[in-house]
Amino acid sequence: MPYKDPYREYLRQYEKRMNQGEHLKELHIIWRNQNRQKVIAQGKEAKRKFKEKHPELVKKQAHARHASAKIPMKDYCELCPEEDNKEKKLTRHHPDYDYPTIFVTTCPICHRWITLEELYESEKVCRGNDHL
Numbered sequence: 001m002p003y004k005d006p007y008r009e010y011l012r013q014y015e016k017r018m019n020q021g022e023h024l025k026e027l028h029i030i031w032r033n034q035n036r037q038k039v040i041a042q043g044k045e046a047k048r049k050f051k052e053k054h055p056e057l058v059k060k061q062a063h064a065r066h067a068s069a070k071i072p073m074k075d076y077c078e079l080c081p082e083e084d085n086k087e088k089k090l091t092r093h094h095p096d097y098d099y100p101t102i103f104v105t106t107c108p109i110c111h112r113w114i115t116l117e118e119l120y121e122s123e124k125v126c127r128g129n130d131h132l
């Protein structure tokens with residue numbers, strides 16, 4: 001009987017699990033496409049719950065959006081490296097809603113990243129094992 005290297009066996013299993021993960025991701029995308037109405041309804045429900053939980057924040061966000069709408073954005077993401085900066089949809093990130101006209105132009109990916117970083121810093125969100 002040939003010798004089986006346990007590490008190699010582990011890697012083989014790992015690869016198998018990862019491939020299953022890819023398969024599950026594909027299934028999830030197919031499910032989302034087939035159940036668009038359900039996905040939209042869940043999104044609306046999540047928005048409603050957030051509004052109910054953070055009414056002041058939602059008000060401030062709306063005010064900041066309105067107050068800064070007429071101020072032109074830069075035509076590039078201020079956080080991305082230059083070579084990644086082309087042909088992206090851009091958004092305004094408000095570091096502080098008390099100053100609604102001060103914002104940073106970001107792409108959606110940087111916007112999500114910077115918002116999560118701020119949440120982690122304010123300890124509103126637990127980042128994995130950081131609390132241990």
Ligand SMILES: [Zn+2]
Binds near residue numbers: 080107109
């Ligand atoms: Zn960016």
